[in-house]
Amino acid sequence: MKKLDSRGITLIELLATLAIIGTVSALVIGIIVTSMNNFHAAEDSNNIRSHANHIIFSLTNVHQRSSEYTIDYINEHSFSITAVNNEGANTTTINTYYYPISLHVDNGSGPITLTEENSIHIDLTDEANKKLHVQLRLTSDSNGRNDEVTLNPVISRMTKAGGEE
Template sequence: MTIKNERGFTLVEVLATLIIFSLVFILVWSIFFQGTNYSKKAVSKNQLQQEANVIISSLNSIHKRSTEYSVTSNSCSFSIQYTAHNVAKTEVFENSQMCIKLANSFTNPVYPKTTNVEIELIIEEKDHPNNKVTINTLLSRLKEEQK
């Protein structure tokens, strides 16, 4: 007795299809997760850079407008005490998700003496310390003319 109607798949064809589909699915899955991981790192790096820009801008403003200031650094933050317009102020730079460090603490007690100060600002994620931004910059101001 011979069967003439052989419509359907053999077990080998089904297994081969499943293996090929699994390989394609694993490839797409890994590419998707690599993309999302890279995107998270890029967004995080961008946030670190933006935070660094804000801090540098604030430090530059304090450096230009204050008559004297000093900086104290903690493990993941730093504060700056300064005098502007005969008023003593303190500003603290900290973030719950980032570790903000100054590689060198600096003080500038008298305004006309120092016009330029080199600083190195390091900002890193607390959860991922390998993800960090380091900025070397120069705080500068014009010298006042002597009368």
């Protein structure tokens, strides 16, 4: 009789090895996909917060350095600020590209909402406009977990317009 060669592997051993490799691969791919989705959600959240902070920073600078300014609606993703100071008028466009903007300003006499039909004009020679309650909402168009950021800062000015004390 012929002796069996014990150096090879059986079909059962091969199938068991392939099953184990397939299971481990499926688990690893699932972990990688979940990690990438979490990374993209965090990145979207950081981007939308960064845009919101930039808009508030721009509004604060204009509020502190101008004698008056007007915020005009351009489209759902952008608006312009025309500021008037001692050097003349300067227009800045704020564009969030992907995030629709909702902006409300309240100087104590009631909120004003920025819309296509309604601009927001702030005259800083009026004492009532030195302190503004602002509500800024940016909404993400993507299906991320953090799809909206709302900021409610108070923008104030300590001096009168034109640098007078």
